[in-house]
Amino acid sequence: MTPLADDIDRGTPASLAERTVSLVVDGTRVEVPEGTSIMRAASMAGFQVPKLCATDSLQSFGSCRLCLVEIDGRPGTPASCTTPVLQGMIVRTQTERLKKLRRGVMELYISDHPLDCLTCAANGDCELQDMAGAVGLRDVRYGYNGENHLADTKDESNPYFTYDPAKCIVCSRCVRACEEVQGTFALTIGGRGFESRVAASADVPFLESECVSCGACVQACPTATLIEKTVIEIGTPERSIQTTCAYCGVGCTFNAEMRGDEVVRMTPSKSGKANSGHSCIKGRFAWGYAQHKDRILKPMLRASIDDPWQEVTWDEAIAHTASEFKRIQAKYGRTSVGGITSSRCTNEETFLVQKMVRAAFGNNNVDTCARVCHSPTGYGLKTTFGTSAGTQDFVSVEKADVIVVIGANPTDGHPVFASRMKKRLREGAKLIVIDPRRIDLVHMPHVDADYHLALSPGTNVAVLTAMAHVIVTEGLTNEAFIRERCEADAYEEWKAFVADPSHSPEATEAATGVPAASVRGAARLYARPGNSAIFYGLGVTEHSQGTTAVMAIANLAMVTGNIGREGVGVNPLRGQNNVQGSCDMGSFPHELSGYRHISDAPTRALFEAAWGVHLDDEPGLRIPNMLDAAVDGHFKGLYVQGEDIAQSDPDTKHVVGGLKAMECVVVQDLFLNETANYAHVFLPGSTFLEKDGTFTNAERRIQRVRKTMAPKNGYADWEITLLLSKALGFEMPYTHPSEIMREVAALTPTFAGVTYEKLDALGSIQWPCNDAAPEGTPVMHRAAFARGKGLFVLTEYVATDEKVGPRFPLLLTTGRILSQYNVGAQTRRTANSLWHQEDRLEIHPHDAEQRGITEGSWVKLASRAGATTLRALLTDRVAPGVVYTTFHHPDTQANVVTSDYSDWATNCPEYKVTAVQVSPSNGPTQWQVEYEAHSEKSRHIRHAEAVPAE
Numbered sequence: 001m002t003p004l005a006d007d008i009d010r011g012t013p014a015s016l017a018e019r020t021v022s023l024v025v026d027g028t029r030v031e032v033p034e035g036t037s038i039m040r041a042a043s044m045a046g047f048q049v050p051k052l053c054a055t056d057s058l059q060s061f062g063s064c065r066l067c068l069v070e071i072d073g074r075p076g077t078p079a080s081c082t083t084p085v086l087q088g089m090i091v092r093t094q095t096e097r098l099k100k101l102r103r104g105v106m107e108l109y110i111s112d113h114p115l116d117c118l119t120c121a122a123n124g125d126c127e128l129q130d131m132a133g134a135v136g137l138r139d140v141r142y143g144y145n146g147e148n149h150l151a152d153t154k155d156e157s158n159p160y161f162t163y164d165p166a167k168c169i170v171c172s173r174c175v176r177a178c179e180e181v182q183g184t185f186a187l188t189i190g191g192r193g194f195e196s197r198v199a200a201s202a203d204v205p206f207l208e209s210e211c212v213s214c215g216a217c218v219q220a221c222p223t224a225t226l227i228e229k230t231v232i233e234i235g236t237p238e239r240s241i242q243t244t245c246a247y248c249g250v251g252c253t254f255n256a257e258m259r260g261d262e263v264v265r266m267t268p269s270k271s272g273k274a275n276s277g278h279s280c281i282k283g284r285f286a287w288g289y290a291q292h293k294d295r296i297l298k299p300m301l302r303a304s305i306d307d308p309w310q311e312v313t314w315d316e317a318i319a320h321t322a323s324e325f326k327r328i329q330a331k332y333g334r335t336s337v338g339g340i341t342s343s344r345c346t347n348e349e350t351f352l353v354q355k356m357v358r359a360a361f362g363n364n365n366v367d368t369c370a371r372v373c374h375s376p377t378g379y380g381l382k383t384t385f386g387t388s389a390g391t392q393d394f395v396s397v398e399k400a401d402v403i404v405v406i407g408a409n410p411t412d413g414h415p416v417f418a419s420r421m422k423k424r425l426r427e428g429a430k431l432i433v434i435d436p437r438r439i440d441l442v443h444m445p446h447v448d449a450d451y452h453l454a455l456s457p458g459t460n461v462a463v464l465t466a467m468a469h470v471i472v473t474e475g476l477t478n479e480a481f482i483r484e485r486c487e488a489d490a491y492e493e494w495k496a497f498v499a500d501p502s503h504s505p506e507a508t509e510a511a512t513g514v515p516a517a518s519v520r521g522a523a524r525l526y527a528r529p530g531n532s533a534i535f536y537g538l539g540v541t542e543h544s545q546g547t548t549a550v551m552a553i554a555n556l557a558m559v560t561g562n563i564g565r566e567g568v569g570v571n572p573l574r575g576q577n578n579v580q581g582s583c584d585m586g587s588f589p590h591e592l593s594g595y596r597h598i599s600d601a602p603t604r605a606l607f608e609a610a611w612g613v614h615l616d617d618e619p620g621l622r623i624p625n626m627l628d629a630a631v632d633g634h635f636k637g638l639y640v641q642g643e644d645i646a647q648s649d650p651d652t653k654h655v656v657g658g659l660k661a662m663e664c665v666v667v668q669d670l671f672l673n674e675t676a677n678y679a680h681v682f683l684p685g686s687t688f689l690e691k692d693g694t695f696t697n698a699e700r701r702i703q704r705v706r707k708t709m710a711p712k713n714g715y716a717d718w719e720i721t722l723l724l725s726k727a728l729g730f731e732m733p734y735t736h737p738s739e740i741m742r743e744v745a746a747l748t749p750t751f752a753g754v755t756y757e758k759l760d761a762l763g764s765i766q767w768p769c770n771d772a773a774p775e776g777t778p779v780m781h782r783a784a785f786a787r788g789k790g791l792f793v794l795t796e797y798v799a800t801d802e803k804v805g806p807r808f809p810l811l812l813t814t815g816r817i818l819s820q821y822n823v824g825a826q827t828r829r830t831a832n833s834l835w836h837q838e839d840r841l842e843i844h845p846h847d848a849e850q851r852g853i854t855e856g857s858w859v860k861l862a863s864r865a866g867a868t869t870l871r872a873l874l875t876d877r878v879a880p881g882v883v884y885t886t887f888h889h890p891d892t893q894a895n896v897v898t899s900d901y902s903d904w905a906t907n908c909p910e911y912k913v914t915a916v917q918v919s920p921s922n923g924p925t926q927w928q929v930e931y932e933a934h935s936e937k938s939r940h941i942r943h944a945e946a947v948p949a950e
């Protein structure tokens with residue numbers, strides 16, 4: 001495969017120096033930044049110096065001695081990877097002496113290497129093989145019968161890659177990748193001299209080690225020692241298509257490497273601005289779900305949710321669905337139906353669903369799964385700053401001096417960004433973690449939080465306001481910034497509010513559980529001169545005061561002037577790949593694309609003219625309102641694209657009650673998910689590998705998704721929405737997603753300059769992208785806030801109504817883990833399940849002992865909403881009084897327990913605080929038994945070929 005231009009390995013990392021030096025390499029003059037290695041300078045001049053231990057994602061190491069060069073006026077043959085350029089240097093890389101020396105080095109390597117190139121899985125994609133060719137090695141003088149490692153045993157424990165020590169050249173690239181790129185420090189070179197070999201943790205199999213399967217070592221390995229199992233099974237790739245990961249909001253760029261129509265592997269692209277060549281286990285390895293046997297590839301219908309599914313043709317499915325929606329609207333009214341867009345689908349697909357709902361259904365009953373995660377971010381940041389989005393790009397963290405992580409667990413939820421953050425922390429940045437649970441960042445190799453404020457769940461606002469109290473009362477405010485950039489009256493009012501003694505750390509300590517001295521210390525650290533950046537997640541938003549907490553974070557950034565430049569800012573870490581995009585595209589019932597209110601007549605007129613329809617000026621129903629209305633009998637039909645509300649939304653019994661009350665539930669997804677158990681129409685969806693489009697990551701970065709193969713189900717998701725809309729009587733004549741983006745750009749000022757051509761040329765674009773910022777905006781609010789002046793908002797702490805008491809004395813909080821993703825529909829259908837076969841309930845040993853609960857025993861987890869059973873995991877990661885679980889497995893039914901309390905402004909559910917009791921279990925609850933029985937029945941499919949001919 002020819003490498004993409006930006007994927008050429010120049011041997012050592014780029015120097016960021018501004019001053020340049022000029023030198024001559026093999027007769028060619030080249031000008032490079034000061035601090036560049038000779039190896040990199042030579043590469044930039046067009047000469048690739050042979051190398052083995054060097055690669056440009058890692059600092060130079062200088063161990064293989066293959067990259068020797070000659071320098072005029074210097075004795076010897078220094079290694080070009082470790083020698084920096086100097087002004088006026090004259091370098092030769094290809095003399096006869098150098099060639100001879102390099103051949104000698106290669107002879108030694110090859111004499112202890114299997115001679116099976118022709119049958120090796122890496123044949124044609126191996127740097128050792130390439131280098132042997134490059135140095136002209138024809139024979140080995142020492143023979144092949146000396147002492148060697150050829151009989152060493154392979155480690156095949158990891159499901160995704162093998163380690164074959166017989167092929168190892170002990171270049172340490174894997175060890176350094178694990179340290180420098182991933183920051184896990186799982187590998188070492190054990191033994192000395194001839195005995196040297198790579199060891200995972202304390203020399204245990206990879207699967208049992210601390211390795212998190214990010215793939216960085218595999219990527220770095222120049223031989224077939226560490227190699228993807230799919231390459232061994234399928235063969236070396238023949239071509240590569242650049243696309244974007246479909247998992248989390250980091251938005252890593254990958255090269256889908258193909259052989260024929262089959263994906264061989266996904267390798268992270270160095271040109272990806274969000275990931276700079278790094279990956280995590282999900283994007284790198286967990287893409288096999290796309291071919292999983294559970295995938296539904298034919299449309300299906302059924303009259304009742306108790307019937308088996310019946311496979312039908314696409315024509316039948318679409319005609320039936322359209323006639324059902326029309327029937328329901330004729331009988332129950334225009335507003336009796338709605339749709340849910342997906343944060344897993346592309347921007348273009350999301351735009352189409354909301355357009356279909358508004359134009360074809362004729363109402364604004366459209367919402368998105370962002371409702372249940374980051375809707376408070378939208379409301380909170382729009383109110384304070386004027387834009388519903390994070391303020392920075394990821395690379396900005398490399399300039400942060402103090403990093404605050406609140407209610408987020410980046411090493412599990414946003415692993416590639418976490419690696420970037422950990423690198424900055426290893427360089428000396430300070431860290432404040434605000435989280436009820438001791439997340440990994442609090443203490444891990446070479447990273448220790450300066451403060452861990454282990455607050456009681458539900459008290460973010462009290463802690464954040466107490467930090468503001470310290471900043472204001474101790475004179476740590478940035479008055480010059482505030483005077484110039486913020487609304488003065490609101491600031492004065494806010495200042496008096498937070499200065500009130502009732503908001504001091506001492507006054508709030510009893511409620512938050514955080515020692516006042518720690519809050520004071522953290523506030524002083526955040527407010528000190530330099531760059532302080534805040535990163536937050538669903539542990540901030542998924543509360544009854546989620547929006548208030550977002551605004552409290554924005555207040556902290558404004559009062560200290562930590563906004564509007566690199567290294568600072570307010571950064572929501574988005575859960576799913578396209579949460580930002582689905583919000584941008586107008587998925588909320590009250591907003592058209594670009595966050596413009598549906599009641600705004602000029603905006604509506606713009607869309608009405610473009611679409612040729614009349615738009616309702618009243619906001620439609622949010623997801624919880626749709627379900628309430630269904631239970632009340634007013635809402636009867638729902639089109640759900642790529643979301644599983646029966647598993648992911650809170651208070652499962654209520655969700656199921658709402659779904660059961662509807663007459664036509666249409667689920668469009670890859671698999672028969674939990675919501676499909678209550679659906680009447682199933683439209684098979686397509687994977688990200690099967691379509692074109694764009695995703696927008698947590699940095700507002702719009703990136704291309706490129707089709708690598710035809711949709712196995714027959715249609716990409718956007719095409720299915722087109723078919724349905726046409727059948728409903730509203731035709732949308734697009735032939736390619738680029739045309740949809742053209743329409744988005746024409747109708748949305750922040751996207752005005754976005755085109756597929758520009759995306760292809762630049763790689764990605766961070767909105768706003770318009771005449772003022774034709775190539776996008778990495779850092780927002782530089783000279784002024786999007787709303788003009790920043791607005792301080794009062795953040796009175798109001799304790800949630802979800803209170804502990806004698807019946808429910810513990811607080812449950814929920815989260816996710818590295819190997820699984822959201823409801824697990826994709827990752828559970830990959831080998832990732834090896835790391836997380838079930839959701840467990842984390843409980844402090846003290847609470848467990850009081851209840852007679854032992855490690856691994858089954859427990860009943862009960863709240864006011866319902867009860868479920870799962871197994872216990874005893875750990876002091878959680879404080880006494882707090883329990884924690886994930887919700888990746890449907891059997892866990894974690895959301896049977898969560899309540900219907902929600903954020904006051906946006907209805908984002910309060911997933912993070914549920915009063916519960918935990919007790920030894922007597923077996924599954926009645927609800928679980930009935931639910932599972934229905935699910936089992938609901939998976940029966942009558943295949944088309946089994947239907948007797950009429």
Ligand code: SF4
Nearest residue numbers: 178211212214215217
């Ligand atoms: S896969 Fe990642 S975590 Fe595991 S050893 Fe390799 S670099 Fe380290």
Ligand code: SF4
Nearest residue numbers: 168169171172174221
């Ligand atoms: S496993 Fe690969 S990267 Fe690691 S030391 Fe061996 S050859 Fe080098």
Ligand code: SF4
Nearest residue numbers: 245247248252280283
């Ligand atoms: S960090 Fe997120 S976007 Fe990147 S590979 Fe992992 S799941 Fe995909």
Ligand code: FES
Nearest residue numbers: 062064065067081
């Ligand atoms: S590449 Fe320079 S010493 Fe190995």
